Amino acid sequence: MNQKRAFNWLLLLLLIPLCVSAETPAVDEPTASRTVEPVRPALPTPPNRPRPSRAEVLAMIPDVARRHGVEEALVRAVVAAESNYNAHAVSPVGAVGLMQLMPPTAADYGVTSVADLFDPRINLNTGTRHLKRLLRKYNDDYGRVIMAYNAGEGVVDRTNSQVTYLETLNYTEAVIRKYRQHGGTAPTQAALTQVRTLRGVRNTGRARRLLKKYLDPSLLSLKVKPTLDVRYLNPALHDAGPESRPMFELDTTVIR
CATH class of the missing domain: 1.10.530.10 (Lysozyme)
Structure with a gap:
């Protein structure tokens, strides 16, 4: 008798989760997680008759x-x-x-x-x-x-x-x-x-x-360095002539 009662209780415990699962309504996924396709209006349909030549x-x-x-x-x-x-x-x-x-x-x-x-x-x-x-x-x-x-x-x-x-x-x-x-x-x-x-x-x-x-702006960056002592960078003090050096020259070490 005790074995029969124990069996009934075991069967009841197994059936309860199934019943609860069947009665619990399904929960929809959050709206944000769904992809909503835009509804396109239907295109006009040509008539079912011969078209004019x-x-x-x-x-x-x-x-x-x-x-x-x-x-x-x-x-x-x-x-x-x-x-x-x-x-x-x-x-x-x-x-x-x-x-x-x-x-x-x-x-x-x-x-x-x-x-x-x-x-x-x-x-x-x-x-x-x-x-x-x-x-x-x-x-x-x-x-x-x-x-x-x-x-x-x-x-x-x-x-x-x-x-x-x-x-x-x-x-x-x-x-x-x-x-x-x-x-x-x-x-x-x-x-x-x-x-x-x-x-x-x-x-x-x-x-x-x-x-x-697509253009890398850094490719357009050019650097120059002075060729004279700083105190002679004043254009008024810079002698122009065949022997003179340019006040600035391109710093080629930074060109890539």
Whole structure:
């Protein structure tokens, strides 16, 4: 009987920790120890329908450009540079359609449905209206207009048109060249010259950053030692002539 009772107590002692463990709620890890991945908004999804051909898009552009008073050559150049005539194009940042419009920009012109931006005519009309507004704002300065279309008006205004983003410089140059190829006649040489100048500014800034990062300032340190007695270091007492020694010379022992 005593052995049976002892066995029951032993079994009870073994089961108690299991019961306590089952009833104790799990404690979450501290929030600070977890890595929270940023939630990226989903990109727009192209419609499940055949996209218009390049020829169909080209046929739409003259009417759209004429309606909004923008050169056909400029609209064609922007479409070619932005999407290469792909009405279903979506950029990694969410720009949509032929003229790669961001939804907030399109909303400024009353187009609030992202799905509508895949419609080639709606996209062309909206993008061309945006070009027209930029042309008015920047007094038909094509260089500033094209930079603003790519980088945004805020960047162009904040930098006084001195935009040094490599993407914007490449884009501006590409659009101007396509504009010329399509028969555009507005003055654009000054804009191309500015792009080359800004490339130089960008490269100079990059060179300075590299020097600051990698150059050991101690390599620029030079030390000199006097060659004369201290009391003769006064330039007024130093005779100049073929036989005279320099007042100072480079201390080569400290050059590494």
